[in-house]
Amino acid sequence: MEEPDPELQADADERESAPDFDALTDPQNLVRGERTRDDFFDAVLGLDSPATVGDIADLAGHGVDAAREYLDWFERMGIVTQVTESPATYERNDGYLRWRRVQQLQTQYTVDELLSALETERAADEEFAVTFGVDSPSDISITEYASATDQPVADAWEELSSWQTTRRRIDLLERALMADSGTSTDERTAV
Protein backbone atom coordinates (compact mmCIF):
# COMPACT_ATOMS: atom_id res chain seq x y z
CA MET A 1 0.00 0.00 0.00
CA GLU A 2 1.15 3.52 -0.73
CA GLU A 3 2.91 5.52 1.99
CA PRO A 4 1.07 8.53 3.42
CA ASP A 5 1.63 11.92 1.82
CA PRO A 6 4.32 13.89 3.64
CA GLU A 7 1.84 16.58 4.68
CA LEU A 8 -0.20 13.95 6.52
CA GLN A 9 2.76 12.63 8.47
CA ALA A 10 3.35 13.42 12.11
CA ASP A 11 5.56 16.43 12.80
CA ALA A 12 8.66 16.27 14.97
CA ASP A 13 6.77 17.06 18.19
CA GLU A 14 4.10 14.49 17.52
CA ARG A 15 6.68 11.83 16.73
CA GLU A 16 7.78 12.03 20.37
CA SER A 17 4.57 10.25 21.30
CA ALA A 18 4.49 7.77 18.43
CA PRO A 19 2.40 4.65 19.16
CA ASP A 20 4.25 1.49 20.10
CA PHE A 21 3.49 -0.70 17.08
CA ASP A 22 5.85 -3.42 18.25
CA ALA A 23 3.69 -4.05 21.29
CA LEU A 24 0.68 -5.03 19.13
CA THR A 25 -0.45 -8.62 18.75
CA ASP A 26 1.00 -10.07 15.55
CA PRO A 27 -1.83 -10.08 12.94
CA GLN A 28 -1.08 -13.70 12.17
CA ASN A 29 -1.87 -14.73 15.75
CA LEU A 30 -4.75 -12.32 15.98
CA VAL A 31 -6.77 -13.88 13.14
CA ARG A 32 -6.08 -17.42 14.31
CA GLY A 33 -7.74 -17.38 17.69
CA GLU A 34 -6.01 -18.43 20.87
CA ARG A 35 -6.67 -22.12 21.16
CA THR A 36 -5.95 -25.34 19.31
CA ARG A 37 -9.71 -25.77 19.23
CA ASP A 38 -10.01 -22.57 17.13
CA ASP A 39 -7.48 -23.93 14.64
CA PHE A 40 -9.46 -27.14 14.18
CA PHE A 41 -12.78 -25.32 14.08
CA ASP A 42 -11.43 -22.99 11.35
CA ALA A 43 -10.07 -26.00 9.46
CA VAL A 44 -13.36 -27.90 9.39
CA LEU A 45 -15.46 -24.80 8.68
CA GLY A 46 -13.24 -24.17 5.66
CA LEU A 47 -13.81 -27.63 4.17
CA ASP A 48 -15.66 -27.68 0.87
CA SER A 49 -15.29 -31.42 0.28
CA PRO A 50 -14.52 -34.53 2.38
CA ALA A 51 -10.98 -34.47 3.83
CA THR A 52 -8.76 -37.01 5.57
CA VAL A 53 -7.55 -36.68 9.15
CA GLY A 54 -4.10 -35.84 7.77
CA ASP A 55 -5.50 -33.07 5.54
CA ILE A 56 -7.35 -31.56 8.47
CA ALA A 57 -4.26 -31.78 10.71
CA ASP A 58 -2.31 -29.88 8.02
CA LEU A 59 -5.00 -27.24 7.64
CA ALA A 60 -5.12 -26.71 11.40
CA GLY A 61 -1.34 -26.72 11.73
CA HIS A 62 -1.35 -29.47 14.39
CA GLY A 63 -0.59 -33.17 14.59
CA VAL A 64 -2.67 -36.11 13.40
CA ASP A 65 -3.40 -37.36 16.92
CA ALA A 66 -4.88 -34.01 17.90
CA ALA A 67 -6.86 -33.97 14.65
CA ARG A 68 -8.34 -37.40 15.43
CA GLU A 69 -9.34 -36.27 18.90
CA TYR A 70 -10.99 -33.04 17.75
CA LEU A 71 -12.76 -34.72 14.82
CA ASP A 72 -14.17 -37.28 17.22
CA TRP A 73 -15.48 -34.52 19.41
CA PHE A 74 -16.79 -32.41 16.50
CA GLU A 75 -18.60 -35.44 15.15
CA ARG A 76 -20.34 -36.01 18.48
CA MET A 77 -21.33 -32.30 18.47
CA GLY A 78 -22.70 -32.59 14.94
CA ILE A 79 -20.17 -30.12 13.51
CA VAL A 80 -18.69 -32.67 11.08
CA THR A 81 -19.92 -35.92 9.56
CA GLN A 82 -17.71 -38.90 8.85
CA VAL A 83 -18.01 -39.78 5.15
CA THR A 84 -15.79 -42.86 4.72
CA GLU A 85 -14.18 -45.38 7.08
CA SER A 86 -10.83 -46.32 5.62
CA PRO A 87 -9.24 -43.93 5.17
CA ALA A 88 -11.46 -41.91 7.46
CA THR A 89 -12.71 -38.74 5.80
CA TYR A 90 -14.86 -36.00 7.24
CA GLU A 91 -16.93 -33.16 5.89
CA ARG A 92 -18.44 -30.04 7.39
CA ASN A 93 -22.04 -30.42 8.49
CA ASP A 94 -23.75 -27.37 7.03
CA GLY A 95 -26.94 -28.28 8.85
CA TYR A 96 -25.12 -27.63 12.12
CA LEU A 97 -24.01 -24.16 11.07
CA ARG A 98 -27.54 -23.25 10.05
CA TRP A 99 -28.95 -24.69 13.24
CA ARG A 100 -26.48 -22.64 15.29
CA ARG A 101 -27.42 -19.43 13.47
CA VAL A 102 -31.14 -20.10 13.86
CA GLN A 103 -30.58 -20.69 17.59
CA GLN A 104 -28.79 -17.34 17.85
CA LEU A 105 -31.62 -15.53 16.12
CA GLN A 106 -34.13 -17.10 18.49
CA THR A 107 -32.09 -16.22 21.58
CA GLN A 108 -31.13 -12.69 20.64
CA TYR A 109 -34.32 -11.33 19.10
CA THR A 110 -38.00 -11.19 19.91
CA VAL A 111 -40.56 -12.74 17.58
CA ASP A 112 -41.70 -9.23 16.61
CA GLU A 113 -38.16 -8.21 15.66
CA LEU A 114 -37.73 -11.35 13.57
CA LEU A 115 -41.11 -10.83 11.88
CA SER A 116 -40.29 -7.25 11.04
CA ALA A 117 -36.89 -8.25 9.64
CA LEU A 118 -38.55 -10.97 7.59
CA GLU A 119 -41.04 -8.47 6.17
CA THR A 120 -38.21 -6.15 5.13
CA GLU A 121 -36.25 -8.96 3.51
CA ARG A 122 -39.30 -10.27 1.65
CA ALA A 123 -39.98 -6.83 0.22
CA ALA A 124 -36.35 -6.63 -0.90
CA ASP A 125 -36.64 -10.09 -2.47
CA GLU A 126 -39.68 -8.97 -4.49
CA GLU A 127 -37.84 -5.91 -5.69
CA PHE A 128 -34.88 -8.00 -6.83
CA ALA A 129 -37.23 -10.36 -8.70
CA VAL A 130 -38.71 -7.37 -10.54
CA THR A 131 -35.28 -5.87 -11.28
CA PHE A 132 -33.84 -9.11 -12.63
CA GLY A 133 -37.09 -10.29 -14.23
CA VAL A 134 -36.75 -13.87 -12.87
CA ASP A 135 -37.97 -15.71 -9.77
CA SER A 136 -34.64 -16.82 -8.37
CA PRO A 137 -31.05 -15.51 -8.35
CA SER A 138 -29.82 -18.89 -9.60
CA ASP A 139 -31.67 -18.20 -12.89
CA ILE A 140 -29.26 -15.33 -13.60
CA SER A 141 -25.81 -15.41 -15.11
CA ILE A 142 -23.77 -12.44 -13.89
CA THR A 143 -21.85 -12.08 -17.13
CA GLU A 144 -24.91 -12.40 -19.36
CA TYR A 145 -26.95 -10.04 -17.22
CA ALA A 146 -24.16 -7.45 -17.17
CA SER A 147 -23.80 -7.57 -20.92
CA ALA A 148 -27.58 -7.49 -21.55
CA THR A 149 -28.02 -4.46 -19.27
CA ASP A 150 -24.81 -2.80 -20.39
CA GLN A 151 -23.33 -2.47 -16.90
CA PRO A 152 -20.02 -3.51 -15.34
CA VAL A 153 -19.74 -7.17 -14.30
CA ALA A 154 -18.64 -6.08 -10.80
CA ASP A 155 -21.89 -4.11 -10.36
CA ALA A 156 -24.01 -7.06 -11.51
CA TRP A 157 -22.05 -9.30 -9.16
CA GLU A 158 -22.70 -6.99 -6.23
CA GLU A 159 -26.40 -6.77 -6.91
CA LEU A 160 -26.87 -10.48 -7.48
CA SER A 161 -24.88 -11.35 -4.36
CA SER A 162 -27.15 -9.00 -2.39
CA TRP A 163 -30.13 -10.90 -3.70
CA GLN A 164 -28.51 -14.23 -2.71
CA THR A 165 -27.89 -12.77 0.75
CA THR A 166 -31.51 -11.63 1.05
CA ARG A 167 -32.65 -15.15 0.16
CA ARG A 168 -30.32 -16.58 2.77
CA ARG A 169 -31.68 -14.24 5.43
CA ILE A 170 -35.27 -15.09 4.57
CA ASP A 171 -34.50 -18.79 4.95
CA LEU A 172 -32.83 -18.27 8.35
CA LEU A 173 -35.52 -15.92 9.63
CA GLU A 174 -38.30 -18.31 8.58
CA ARG A 175 -36.57 -21.17 10.35
CA ALA A 176 -36.09 -19.05 13.46
CA LEU A 177 -39.78 -18.20 13.46
CA MET A 178 -40.91 -21.81 13.19
CA ALA A 179 -41.82 -23.31 16.53
CA ASP A 180 -39.36 -25.99 17.60
CA SER A 181 -37.11 -25.20 14.67
CA GLY A 182 -34.12 -26.51 16.62
CA THR A 183 -35.17 -30.04 15.82
CA SER A 184 -36.89 -29.53 12.51
CA THR A 185 -34.38 -27.62 10.44
CA ASP A 186 -34.52 -30.29 7.78
CA GLU A 187 -38.23 -30.18 7.23
CA ARG A 188 -38.21 -27.25 4.87
CA THR A 189 -36.27 -26.45 1.81
CA ALA A 190 -34.92 -23.03 0.98
CA VAL A 191 -37.50 -20.63 -0.39
Place this chain on the structure above:
Amino acid sequence: MTERSDDTWGRDDSGAPVDFDRLETIADRLETNERFERVDSHPAFAPNRVVCVYESAFYPPTVETARVEYIWFKNGDFTIQYHEEHTAGTFDHRWDRHPSDHNAREHIHPGPDAPTPGIDTSHPEDWRDVLTAVLQEIEERQRAFWTE
Protein backbone atom coordinates in the same frame (compact mmCIF):
# COMPACT_ATOMS: atom_id res chain seq x y z
CA MET B 1 -29.30 -31.92 10.83
CA THR B 2 -26.87 -34.32 9.29
CA GLU B 3 -28.01 -33.83 5.73
CA ARG B 4 -25.68 -32.60 3.05
CA SER B 5 -27.39 -29.32 2.43
CA ASP B 6 -27.43 -26.93 -0.46
CA ASP B 7 -25.14 -24.56 1.42
CA THR B 8 -22.09 -24.91 -0.79
CA TRP B 9 -21.59 -22.53 -3.65
CA GLY B 10 -19.07 -23.05 -6.37
CA ARG B 11 -17.45 -20.01 -7.92
CA ASP B 12 -20.29 -19.97 -10.35
CA ASP B 13 -21.87 -17.21 -12.34
CA SER B 14 -24.83 -16.48 -10.06
CA GLY B 15 -23.09 -14.91 -7.07
CA ALA B 16 -23.30 -16.27 -3.54
CA PRO B 17 -24.76 -15.02 -0.26
CA VAL B 18 -22.69 -13.33 2.39
CA ASP B 19 -20.99 -15.87 4.67
CA PHE B 20 -22.46 -14.83 8.04
CA ASP B 21 -20.52 -17.53 9.90
CA ARG B 22 -17.16 -16.36 8.63
CA LEU B 23 -17.97 -12.72 9.36
CA GLU B 24 -18.94 -13.68 12.89
CA THR B 25 -15.61 -15.44 13.37
CA ILE B 26 -13.77 -12.39 12.02
CA ALA B 27 -15.67 -10.05 14.35
CA ASP B 28 -15.01 -12.37 17.32
CA ARG B 29 -11.29 -12.52 16.64
CA LEU B 30 -10.81 -8.80 15.99
CA GLU B 31 -13.13 -7.12 18.46
CA THR B 32 -10.95 -7.55 21.50
CA ASN B 33 -7.82 -6.30 19.77
CA GLU B 34 -6.12 -3.10 20.91
CA ARG B 35 -5.84 -1.88 17.29
CA PHE B 36 -9.51 -1.10 17.12
CA GLU B 37 -11.64 1.44 18.88
CA ARG B 38 -14.68 -0.65 17.95
CA VAL B 39 -15.86 -3.49 15.72
CA ASP B 40 -19.41 -3.32 14.33
CA SER B 41 -21.48 -5.91 12.50
CA HIS B 42 -24.42 -4.58 10.50
CA PRO B 43 -27.20 -5.47 10.75
CA ALA B 44 -26.94 -7.41 13.98
CA PHE B 45 -29.32 -10.25 13.06
CA ALA B 46 -27.12 -11.38 10.15
CA PRO B 47 -24.23 -9.07 9.32
CA ASN B 48 -23.48 -8.04 5.75
CA ARG B 49 -20.10 -6.71 6.71
CA VAL B 50 -17.79 -6.26 9.66
CA VAL B 51 -16.53 -2.71 10.21
CA CYS B 52 -13.38 -2.21 12.30
CA VAL B 53 -12.60 1.36 13.35
CA TYR B 54 -8.93 1.91 14.18
CA GLU B 55 -7.83 3.59 17.42
CA SER B 56 -7.00 7.21 16.62
CA ALA B 57 -3.72 6.88 18.55
CA PHE B 58 -2.19 5.12 15.52
CA TYR B 59 -2.57 8.24 13.40
CA PRO B 60 -1.38 11.83 13.64
CA PRO B 61 -4.08 14.52 14.06
CA THR B 62 -4.20 15.06 10.27
CA VAL B 63 -6.13 11.77 10.01
CA GLU B 64 -9.60 12.08 11.50
CA THR B 65 -10.75 8.46 11.27
CA ALA B 66 -9.65 5.20 9.65
CA ARG B 67 -11.52 1.94 9.26
CA VAL B 68 -11.35 -1.40 7.46
CA GLU B 69 -14.49 -3.23 6.29
CA TYR B 70 -14.78 -6.94 5.50
CA ILE B 71 -17.38 -8.71 3.36
CA TRP B 72 -17.01 -12.45 2.69
CA PHE B 73 -19.19 -14.65 0.50
CA LYS B 74 -20.07 -18.36 0.64
CA ASN B 75 -18.07 -19.11 -2.51
CA GLY B 76 -14.86 -17.58 -1.15
CA ASP B 77 -15.28 -14.20 -2.85
CA PHE B 78 -14.56 -11.16 -0.72
CA THR B 79 -14.09 -7.44 -0.74
CA ILE B 80 -12.04 -5.62 1.89
CA GLN B 81 -11.99 -1.85 2.00
CA TYR B 82 -9.62 0.43 3.90
CA HIS B 83 -10.71 4.04 4.28
CA GLU B 84 -9.10 7.11 5.90
CA GLU B 85 -10.72 10.49 6.41
CA HIS B 86 -8.27 13.36 6.44
CA THR B 87 -8.79 16.99 7.40
CA ALA B 88 -8.52 17.61 3.66
CA GLY B 89 -9.50 14.53 1.64
CA THR B 90 -9.62 10.75 1.89
CA PHE B 91 -7.53 7.64 1.20
CA ASP B 92 -9.05 4.38 -0.07
CA HIS B 93 -7.55 0.99 -0.85
CA ARG B 94 -9.49 -2.19 -1.74
CA TRP B 95 -8.61 -5.88 -1.92
CA ASP B 96 -11.05 -7.90 -4.06
CA ARG B 97 -11.81 -11.42 -5.16
CA HIS B 98 -14.88 -11.34 -7.37
CA PRO B 99 -15.81 -11.43 -11.05
CA SER B 100 -15.33 -8.22 -13.02
CA ASP B 101 -14.60 -7.15 -16.55
CA HIS B 102 -12.01 -4.60 -15.49
CA ASN B 103 -9.58 -7.05 -13.87
CA ALA B 104 -8.78 -10.68 -13.07
CA ARG B 105 -10.92 -12.21 -10.32
CA GLU B 106 -8.26 -11.36 -7.73
CA HIS B 107 -7.15 -7.74 -7.76
CA ILE B 108 -6.59 -4.60 -5.75
CA HIS B 109 -7.77 -1.05 -6.22
CA PRO B 110 -4.78 0.83 -4.83
CA GLY B 111 -4.79 4.03 -2.77
CA PRO B 112 -5.04 6.95 -2.64
CA ASP B 113 -8.34 6.76 -4.50
CA ALA B 114 -8.87 3.05 -5.37
CA PRO B 115 -9.37 3.59 -9.13
CA THR B 116 -11.10 1.20 -11.55
CA PRO B 117 -9.53 -0.70 -13.22
CA GLY B 118 -7.24 -1.79 -10.41
CA ILE B 119 -4.19 -4.07 -10.50
CA ASP B 120 -4.36 -7.84 -11.01
CA THR B 121 -2.81 -9.80 -8.19
CA SER B 122 -3.33 -13.02 -6.27
CA HIS B 123 -4.51 -13.37 -2.69
CA PRO B 124 -3.79 -16.28 -0.34
CA GLU B 125 -6.27 -19.17 -0.45
CA ASP B 126 -6.84 -19.28 3.34
CA TRP B 127 -9.04 -16.41 4.60
CA ARG B 128 -6.86 -16.03 7.67
CA ASP B 129 -3.81 -15.40 5.48
CA VAL B 130 -5.77 -12.80 3.49
CA LEU B 131 -6.67 -11.02 6.72
CA THR B 132 -3.12 -11.21 8.05
CA ALA B 133 -1.73 -9.65 4.86
CA VAL B 134 -4.32 -6.86 4.95
CA LEU B 135 -3.69 -6.05 8.61
CA GLN B 136 0.06 -6.01 7.99
CA GLU B 137 -0.23 -3.69 5.00
CA ILE B 138 -2.37 -1.28 6.97
CA GLU B 139 0.12 -1.37 9.85
CA GLU B 140 2.97 -0.53 7.45
CA ARG B 141 1.07 2.51 6.31
CA GLN B 142 0.32 3.51 9.90
CA ARG B 143 4.01 3.22 10.83
CA ALA B 144 4.92 5.41 7.86
CA PHE B 145 2.89 8.29 9.35
CA TRP B 146 5.44 8.45 12.14
CA THR B 147 8.73 8.22 10.27
CA GLU B 148 10.59 11.00 8.57
